[in-house]
Amino acid sequence: MGSLVLEALVKRYGASTAVERVDLDVRQGEMVALLGPSGCGKTTTLRMVAGFITPSEGRVLIGGRDVTRMPPYARDTGMVFQSYALFPHMSVAQNVAFGLEMRKVGRAERDARVMEALRLVQLDHLADRLPRQLSGGQQQRVALARALVVNPAVFLLDEPLSNLDAKLRGEVRMEIRALQQRLGLTTLIVTHDQEEALTMADRLVVMEKGRVRQVGTAEQLYEDPADPFVAGFVGRCNLLEGRVEAPGRFRTRAGDLLLCQAGGDAGEAILALRPERIALRAGGEGPARLAALTYLGAQTEYHVDFGATRLVVIGATPAAADPLRRLAAGDAVTLVWEASAARLLPAAA
Amino acid sequence: MAALVLPAGLLVVLLLVAPMLLLFRISLNRFSPTELMVEATTAQNYLQAVQDPYYQQVLLTTLGIALGCTLVTLVMGFPAAYWLARMESRWKSLATIVTLFPLLVGNVVRAAGWMALLGNEGAINAALIGLGLISAPLPLLYNTGSVVVGIVAVVLPYMILTLAAVIEGIPRQTEEAAANLGGRPMTVFRRVLLPLALPGVMAGCVLVFILCMNTYASAVLLGGPQFKMMAPAVYDQFVRGNNWPFGAALAFILLTVTLVLTVLGSALIGRKYRR
Structure with missing residues (x-):
């Protein structure tokens, strides 16, 4: 069980509502994209899954377990931040090892898994570098390895490609998708880039003003949009x-x-x-x-x-x-x- | 560019370095009760200060108070600084001003305020006696505790603002990433926040330690006549004893000890956390 379920999730800030009754069922091994313009509530939704924001109403279930009131460290999610959020005072290997240390994985196994994860993102030769000595693309791959090495029940990506240049973005998009499929990761990705969502995700959730406008495959959204917003946001129309x-x-x-x-x-x-x-x-x-x-x-x-x-x-x-x-x-x-x-x-x- | 630094540089030489050299020269002179200061070149004053158990005790008290107050200030200041640095609402600038507010009141006035609060006839004792909780006033004033309270109240804003400036530069996402990877709050603090905030911790501690070492008003007013720290001792020599050479020597001992400990402490903490 690695599925992720959101039940009638609501987040209010005072009188304004950031997220309005979001229901979503992400199947084991599926990659779902939250797509929408800025301020549509997609990032708030992702942060509620990670546990950084407490929902006003509704539930979050990870692998059938209700984690709605659990702190972030108990949720077993692996998140890649938009800014990567690497630990600047730790080497690449130490960054990747952090999650394993928190899980009390023994030294020998830890070292082996760190190197395996770094090989997966082709950075094993840079294990001793500090994050600031790496390029943006390399830092991004460290962030991926750091989140993947703990085998999280849910993999969370917050605009992971927005800080990369256009050429690199295409490559990394393919890499992430290949990794996600190979490892069978249940994944939620947040993006405002429809191309990113269309090419990476199994299903897309189009959001606007805190509400889900439509959920479906790229083809369903494109061919059969539910409303003018979706028609205009996914592709040109x-x-x-x-x-x-x-x-x-x-x-x-x-x-x-x-x-x-x-x-x-x-x-x-x-x-x-x-x-x-x-x-x-x-x-x-x-x-x-x-x-x-x-x-x-x-x-x-x-x-x-x-x-x-x-x-x-x-x-x-x-x-x-x-x-x-x-x-x-x-x-x-x-x-x-x-x-x-x-x-x-x-x-x- | 160098020309721009010149006026400030000259000012420092004129107003800081020159008097210090003069003071050092005075510290090498001899004191005679009849002639007061006598021209000489002797280490006699330093030897006397270092060997005298009374001044050993004064220096130890000063060191103990300074270290203790620095530690207390750090422990109290860090949560406040974190809260201030992570504040996002429009109250942030107000909170910063409130933090600075105590600095508007001079040390002497503030110490007098503590006296009014802690003294035998002070507000706290009066309230406790009025409530019938105690029959005789508690000795709240004129002890180590009252001095520490007075000093911490003076130096806390410096610590908070120094720490907050550094913590603000640490992205919140870095802490979130650590929590996301399974780090509990204390672990996140120890492994991520504290190492990244270390430059601020060092800067804040150095600043506060120096301020504490040179405490005058709080020590005199809240410590009472039996309580002696270095700065009042220097004052006593200069003004009451008219012994300028010995006072100058005490001043230089205070300066040297402060400087050496500051440099040593910074190097030690720096080495421990630097990779």
């Missing part, structure tokens, strides 16, 4: 306010009629349409006019005015001979999408 006039017909607030998924009740709604699900063709008799285009290398981003409605379209950059390549602002274009790609979401709550 055209979100248009308006109303369903007839099955499959959506009238934007600006007055333009668009094709949308069938089903869905008539009335106020928000149409969510991914930019890459719209196909762009040159020419056409319709009202669509190219307003601007941005060359992004492999892709090109088009801003198209459809009557009074602005739509973003992203497509693979066309070949040199393609007529699309000669499009300029003001040209007439035609937009094509599958009715099922234009999803109807409940109007903003």
Whole structure:
């Protein structure tokens, strides 16, 4: 049993609520990402799991054991801090050994496990260095080794990649994921970076203003977002306010009629349409006019005015001979999408 | 850049080093009851001070009081400094000012306040007698205890502010990481917080120890006539005995002992905790 369960977790600070009834079930060996903008309560939730913050209501269970009122040192979680929080006065090996010492692991076994953990993050040759003598990426790996060496019941990652440069971030992301899967670690990761969450986690929890908006796999969140916030936060999305006039017909607030998924009740709604699900063709008799285009290398981003409605379209950059390549602002274009790609979401709550 | 240091440097030489050299010269002179100070070059004053059991006792008392007060101040100051350093609310600046507040009152005035509180007719004894808990006043004033209380009250703000400045520089996450790895609060304190706060502990102890060694008002007013520390003894020689050479020698002994112990203590603690 290494599962992590959050039951109706609430944290209030005076009159304001940081976390509002969060329920979550992380299975043994699963990696779940808490994703959301800053101030959405994701870090508060993580810190309640670690025991640094006491919940106002609800329970935290680790491996079926209620740890809600337990101090951090009794919880058996392994946390990697955003700032790494290495002990600056201890060597790399001493940092990693700390958790084992606290668990009264004997000297010989301790040394062996420290070296094993350092080998795992490829730092065994730097065991005697001080943290300040290491690069940011190396410090991060020490923090990983320090948290992993104690075989924690739950592995907690607080924005672990935010202090690394872009290139390193991609590598470390893969490394962490590989380690987590190899060791079968039950993991909760907090991030504001959707790409990080999408690529690393088995399931994502999208949070906003202390509430869970949706829980699901990356594909579920992307293909079937529960509400406009999730649609807009996970990936890019055209979100248009308006109303369903007839099955499959959506009238934007600006007055333009668009094709949308069938089903869905008539009335106020928000149409969510991914930019890459719209196909762009040159020419056409319709009202669509190219307003601007941005060359992004492999892709090109088009801003198209459809009557009074602005739509973003992203497509693979066309070949040199393609007529699309000669499009300029003001040209007439035609937009094509599958009715099922234009999803109807409940109007903003 | 060096030119900018010059005015301050000159001031130090003029107002500190020069008088000290003069004082040292005086300490080598001879004293005669009729002629007072007689020009000479002798270590007689130092030998006399070191060999006299009375001054040995005064020095020991001074050392004991200074070490004891430093320790008490450290133990009392650390929790307060930690609390102050980790405070996040808008009350933090207010708490800092409140910590500094006692320094606004001069040592003599403060000692007088303690006398009013601890004396035989003082507030505490009056209250206890009034309540019928005791029949005769407790001897709260004019002993080692009252001196320690008076000194600690003077030096505590220095210790708290010195420690708080250093503790503030230790990220809270470092402590959280230690707790997360299974460290109980005392272990986190011993293995992480204290070693990282050591520069502050040393700076605070040195500062407080020096202040304690040179205690004057608290020793005189709260210790009573039987209680002798070095600074009042120096004063007595200069003013009452008119024996400047011997007073100067005592002053230099006090200075040397303070300096040597401060340097030794810092080196010792530093070596113990430095990797």
